[in-house]
Amino acid sequence: MNNQEVLDSIYYPVSARKMDRGEGVYLYDTDGNQYLDCASATFNLSLGYSHPDVVRAMKEQLDGLVHLTSSYQSDPINGMVRRLVETSPANLVKVHPKVSSGSSANEGAIKMAQQATGKSEVITLFRSHVGQTMMMTSMSGNAFRREPFPSLFPGNLQVPDPYCFRCFYGQQRETCGLMCVDRIEDFIEYASSGRVAAVIIEPISGNGGNIVPPDGYMQKLRALCDEQDIALIFDEIQTGIGRTGHMFAAQHFDVEPDAITTAKGLGGSGAQVAAILTNERLAGLPSDQHSFTYGSNLLAAAAANTTLDIVRQPDFLANVRKTGDYILGRLEEMKMRYPAIVDVRGVGLMIGFELADSDGSPDAKLTNHLASAAMEYGLILRTSRYGRGNVLKIRPPLILTVDQAQEICDKLEDLFMKELS
Template identity: 65%
Template sequence: MYDTRRIQDLLHHQVSDYMMHHGDGIYLYDTEGRAYIDCASATFNLSLGYSHPEIIKAIREQADLLIHATSTFQTRPVDELVRRLVAVSPPNLTRVHLKVSGGSTANEGAVKMAQVHTGRRDVITLFRSHHGQTLLTTAMSGEAFRREPFPLLVPGVVHVPDPYCRRCFYRQRPDTCGLLCAERINDFIDHASSGSVACVVVEPVSGSGGNIVPPDGYLAALRRICDERGIVLVFDEVQTGIGRTGHMFAADHFDVRPDIITTSKGLGGSGAQVAAILTSGEFSGLGGEFHSFTYGGNLLAAAAAARTLEIVSRPAFLANVRAVGAHIMRRLRGMAQRYPCVDDVRGLGLMIGIELTDRDGQPATSLTRHLARSGMEHGLILRTSRYGRGNVLKIRPPLIITIEEADLLCDRLETLVAQEAQ
């Protein structure tokens, strides 16, 4: 194993002893030549896997011409990316803000737009949400552990229960609850907010929070509540966007049109740093002095993102994501029949979660962490929910994964569970 002890003394963050060398498709290779199936697509941002040849070519060709230019000027990569984003977005979203450098700044920009548009202040988000790590998006995100170290965070955020049917906050049943998780948001607005709510920000499928897929009608109910109260509805599609759910955006799957979509991660294809805010025309015009970042809309990233959208838009691409995702779900649900610790398998497309519990049905957090650590010995890179505090393994391989590769992933995962979870 490569000796990283000296590096660990120098780095601000903790790293493992694994030294990685190169990647190809769904595989990451260490310096010893061992191959690992990346079930997390790095940080869920390698939608086209490692070193996709078309993405590498697009970046190289652009690097020969121009690496960066101020957004004062037009450039072909940025113009092409804007055109493609508008073409694949829900039809009400016709404006693109690219001067953001990641999902956190995209989400923060969306809130600013909503505040300017409505003249209001408050933001409503979900208990288990994760919207970023700036001060504002840290305050917006759910989970007390995210906010605990910071004495000063942005006020005006109201957190409400998730649409988590498996562990319903209201102790209801999905078939009889009347979508109480949505309807009770009215009570939070009336009694827990300042009375000045600018926007509701929601991940259509939770990312870090446990891969929670909302019940039918939930997002449509949010749309109705926002319409009735003049509140802006923002979909944080940083993780769900660009094909991850088997549709270009999760909004397409749920057939709900938000006022704003934020996207990043998978937009870069093979790791280019790029993000965007997609809005209707009424939200355009927020000046650069209010929300603009130096490396937002970088030309190398724009070239990679434009090519990514072209690839994901090809006729068979998203159909393959849905087919392979359904195949993995069938395999994992078969595992749930054989291993009592596998309590639930849920997801859309290739955004899949495996919820693990103990014999009493309680979250098996320690087991989840153990399986993620042990996965490396079985050639699997696994990540867990809630930054290691949750009980859900996240299965989100690159969208280019084949049926044969999916079977290998599932075979390795079942061997892991059979050996380590008994």
């Protein structure tokens, strides 16, 4: 097969660019062009491309066992469980490692909540992603993801997200009293069967537009779940493993969920690994109810252990906060000069900025144009809602230096001067 025949045989469309190698925060194509990857591949390279410590750990594990049935103990899995418990909120004392993706981790956490509460329904937020399995697709906060499929998982409802910049209820944060939480009680009363098992929420929306909840939102949501006997699950597939400058976003927001799901960045430089962390209440789901062949993979666990040892260091997390604050500050300054940039939001290196047209309406066309044009300036950017949204996301590897943060912003300045002037 020639290259075009290979491209024609790939089920989904791919870029005309062919990538050759990666090093740290940079990706290189076969023509020798360098790109600073502000998407960390698919937001999963927390330690960048080919981190030497992660590569070394995986090579050393290759000399032993690559995979083992989860019925037996192993040092890599025992080590990953210990590290996850040590670095997560204090109430999370159980780790389920036999999942192989963020989608299967989220689905497992929901099963655990259903089993523990004896209830079935699940609440998610507008614009939420939550995963690609049929169950998770059914619970997506986007109609375009559910529309193609005639048979969807029943018993779920979506409620407005804490999107203060474009508040669903037309309120102002200073006076709203966090209406977006209060109204969830109405949804439970009138739109559910009264048997809600769980609320699953991304602490900061990933694909949905980098929406950061206002102060007090998480605490009020936690209180509502306690009052209603509902499990609160944090989908930290993107926000976890240092992305916010804390090991988990739950620690940034100072709230203890009943479960946290983690994947993506847990593998450091791309190892496929995921896990569910729970409190005692959600323990007890039989292993044969949620178990995947490639979960608990020892090679991936070796990468995860090295990643956790690096990311958990206070200086490492402080640098995430420092570089993130630098980028946020530069973007706020750019916002003053470019009217198309209407909102900047983020925590740590989980950053997004929103684009709008002259009348303030979301401008997805411009957003996609800038993402495409950015590669000519040496930047890789991703958009929100699979190209349907109006937010550009900046989530580079967490090893980013201040000089590299400045490089990102300087390249953005060049992009904006050419494309927004």
